[in-house]
Amino acid sequence: MTSTDASEALPARLSPPTPPALLSPAELRGHFDVRPGYLAACTMGVPPRSSVEALTADLADWSHGHPEAGRYGAAVEQARSAYARLVSVPAEQVAVGSQVSVQASLVAASLPEGAEVLLVDGDFSSMVFPFLVQQQLGRLSVRCVPLESLAAAVLPSTALVAFSLVQSATGAIADAEAVLEAVGRHGAATFCDTTQACGWMPVDASRFDVTVCHTYKWLCAPRGVSFMTVAPSYQEKLVPAQAGWYAGSDVWGSCYGPAMALAPGARRFDVSPAWQAWLGAAPALELFARADLEAVRESCTALATTLCERIGVPPTGSAIAAWPDPSGAAFAALTAAGVTASARAGRVRVAFHVWNTADDLELVCRALGV
Numbered sequence: 001m002t003s004t005d006a007s008e009a010l011p012a013r014l015s016p017p018t019p020p021a022l023l024s025p026a027e028l029r030g031h032f033d034v035r036p037g038y039l040a041a042c043t044m045g046v047p048p049r050s051s052v053e054a055l056t057a058d059l060a061d062w063s064h065g066h067p068e069a070g071r072y073g074a075a076v077e078q079a080r081s082a083y084a085r086l087v088s089v090p091a092e093q094v095a096v097g098s099q100v101s102v103q104a105s106l107v108a109a110s111l112p113e114g115a116e117v118l119l120v121d122g123d124f125s126s127m128v129f130p131f132l133v134q135q136q137l138g139r140l141s142v143r144c145v146p147l148e149s150l151a152a153a154v155l156p157s158t159a160l161v162a163f164s165l166v167q168s169a170t171g172a173i174a175d176a177e178a179v180l181e182a183v184g185r186h187g188a189a190t191f192c193d194t195t196q197a198c199g200w201m202p203v204d205a206s207r208f209d210v211t212v213c214h215t216y217k218w219l220c221a222p223r224g225v226s227f228m229t230v231a232p233s234y235q236e237k238l239v240p241a242q243a244g245w246y247a248g249s250d251v252w253g254s255c256y257g258p259a260m261a262l263a264p265g266a267r268r269f270d271v272s273p274a275w276q277a278w279l280g281a282a283p284a285l286e287l288f289a290r291a292d293l294e295a296v297r298e299s300c301t302a303l304a305t306t307l308c309e310r311i312g313v314p315p316t317g318s319a320i321a322a323w324p325d326p327s328g329a330a331f332a333a334l335t336a337a338g339v340t341a342s343a344r345a346g347r348v349r350v351a352f353h354v355w356n357t358a359d360d361l362e363l364v365c366r367a368l369g370v
């Protein structure tokens with residue numbers, strides 16, 4: 001090789017590998033077989049084909065007496081790592097669990113006696129009850145304020161602000177920047193539930209001390225797969241009160257006490273996984289971790305915004321369009337037209353995910369006569 005050859009080859013060898021192109025909304029849509037009129041991702045997502053295949057194959061193996069615990073453990077780690085990429089934190093900061101309420105309970109029970117917690121009026125109960133229980137025990141003091149006043153309500157006495165990034169009942173998006181600015185001024189911590197956000201909009205969990213996400217909605221996993229991210233600075237404040245064998249440094253070497261060596265990082269907050277659910281979750285999370293979520297947000301919110309405009313309610317920039325329906329008439333009309341929507345807290349909710357198109361929007365508008 002001449003010196004010219006060598007210097008020509010060098011830049012190619014040193015240049016970083018090109019990251020794989022992100023999946024466009026149309027490419028992501030191609031992984032789903034959802035029927036027209038399914039507008040209920042805010043209640044329950046639907047699995048991509050790869051999840052159905054993984055679950056079906058496992059059912060066959062399991063029923064023939066060939067279950068493989070190692071395969072389940074590998075799916076948990078694959079899901080953890082895909083989720084970590086999705087929300088921009090290292091996998092060491094991600095704990096696995098099964099429900100938001102259980103992970104929120106750990107956060108609530110770990111706060112020091114007398115701590116003041118700020119919550120959102122009407123937030124999903126899994127983010128509220130764990131704190132109210134601790135208040136009833138006389139351990140915490142809780143204040144609930146409207147979503148719009150959350151940032152302004154942070155006081156020097158506030159220890160933790162706990163809120164859903166996207167509200168379940170209304171689809172409203174919290175002003176996370178304003179909350180972060182306020183907690184920064186007052187020295188409080190943040191605990192954010194991203195269940196109704198992850199999957200249709202970009203989410204950066206590294207901005208918060210703790211986040212939780214149940215993945216059976218917009219991330220299209222089976223129910224029973226949830227994650228908690230814990231910033232390194234908050235890990236010492238959280239008590240691994242629910243530790244079992246999965247919280248051990250060596251999971252399969254931690255099956256019996258009293259020897260206990262808990263895992264480093266957020267893994268010590270892991271609980272043993274509902275195995276089969278994770279087999280379905282891993283492929284779904286891989287897909288969303290590869291998706292262009294800014295483009296997914298644009299496609300979902302464009303449909304929701306048009307629906308709001310046609311109904312005459314103010315658009316919120318959310319993928320969930322929700323408006324008052326006290327009599328249930330709108331929900332009934334949608335159901336009669338073959339639309340799967342949902343009714344919550346006196347409202348009807350229509351959720352636009354990546355599989356929904358302008359045809360779904362027209363179906364909804366026809367059913368509502370707008």
Ligand SMILES: Cc1ncc(COP(=O)(O)O)c(C=O)c1O
Nearest residue numbers: 099100101124126164168195214
């Ligand atoms: C914002 C939010 N968090 C959490 C959940 C689910 O809570 P859990 O995992 O405790 O069942 C829901 C379900 O609707 C939700 O909307």
